[in-house]
Amino acid sequence: MKGQPGIMKFKVAPEKEALLKISTVFPPKYPVHSIPHAEIEFVEGDFGSYSTQIIKTDSWAIGWLRFSIKKEVILYPTTDNAMVALYCTLTGSIPCKLEGVGPLVLENKKYSFYYIPPLIHNEATFVPGEYEAVYISFGDDFLAECAEEDLIRLKDLYNRKVKEMQSGEVFPPFNITNRELENFDMIRYHKLSGTKMKLHLASRINDLLVNYFSILETGKDTAQDEKNTAVHTVARYIALHLGGNLTNPMLETVAGINVNTLEKEFKKVFLVPLQQYVEDARMEEAKRQLVQTHLPIADISRNVGYSDSNYFSTVFRKKYGMSPTHYRNTHK
Incomplete structure (x- = not known):
């Protein structure tokens, strides 16, 4: 739905689609921590497997991604809605192509803001290995409030999202420090539900936003x-x-x-x-x-x-x- 936080999906080449096995639960003994109250999608193919875990509100969505790749594959990240997201690479570096930006690398232990156009297949190349990432995407109302107050640099990304522009945008990436890792752990391992869970996750998100934009505005990386x-x-x-x-x-x-x-x-x-x-x-x-x-x-x-x-x-x-x-x- 327009105005809602975008959700990232991963597609494979058309000839591989029929070979995929898709489940809403993790296989027994699969080495991934299940995040409480998240919607799970587990996808398996001849290349290996990947999973997404999504927690969503009207203001934001958290997507936890895990890839276990056995042989090189190109996956196509896409979103039905225009998407503004803070994307954080926790394990592994991933070469990508983003529409309107061109080739870039999602570097290990770095995070940045991205605008991702809707209904466009971008490319991500995975060589054999283990990868983990988390993104936080934002709805129009949340972005508008941030852009009008302290986080003025979000205004360009907000305008792109509202207009559903077909050209992507990337902000400078910064190193993920222990402070960010602590917030991610509190997201992943929380044991809350209902309103308490939403307040807890919103607090973690706000901390990540403040830290990122503090670095962006001062030019000083705290790493x-x-x-x-x-x-x-x-x-x-x-x-x-x-x-x-x-x-x-x-x-x-x-x-x-x-x-x-x-x-x-x-x-x-x-x-x-x-x-x-x-x-x-x-x-x-x-x-x-x-x-x-x-x-x-x-x-x-x-x-x-x-x-x-x-x-x-x-x-x-x-x-x-x-x-x-x-x-x-x-x-x-």
Whole structure:
């Protein structure tokens, strides 16, 4: 219906249509989380399978997409109604062709606003692999209210939707940060129903909108800020837990970002590898305790994270050219 949020459908080449198996439930043991109160469509073909889960109101629609592709295939995303949507790629990158825009890539872990013309078959090329995405599309009334108030940049997309223009439009994509991922998790794993569910989902949507347009208007992507914050969080954690578990898996958990990203960003800030920083911090604390306390070497070793005092002494000697005992005797 005109004015309603657009719903994205995926079509296959005409010669493949008769081979599709379509269901409104997931197959038993299928590894996809079923979103409460969503309408499910599960489609299976010789290329693999894909599913859509839709929750819709008059103001917005949430579409959760999952693709499990066994062999390369071109799917044709289309919508019966003109569609303005925030599209977020959670897993995998997808080369596409959008009418009026041309070739583009829906990049892994990025999100952006799109206008998608009605009744036009765009193209999306999938190579074998797993893909996951979520889109949030908006009705005319919702867009009009946003465009007239704070989110003025939506006005162009709103006008395109109302006029059902046949040329697509894309806003700049930005990195998906932990803040967005938390909102998506709260959408996917909610356990609410009725009015409470709608209010909960609307709140998550509003948070995503505010964050996206804050970046768009200021030109500042918060992803790098988030990485810097994670790095300094880890540095503080190391300083407070020198006697504890400071392995990369533990520090990855503390940081909340991938360990490879953590190591890369940490070295940018502190100019040494992450584990070198840990060792340096432990040795500095060991030196302090050697000079300022009368603790046995074995106790100091445990205090700075070394259960084996012989190994601690080896590391200390390699770094400072003398044993812990010699260091204590020469610095008292």
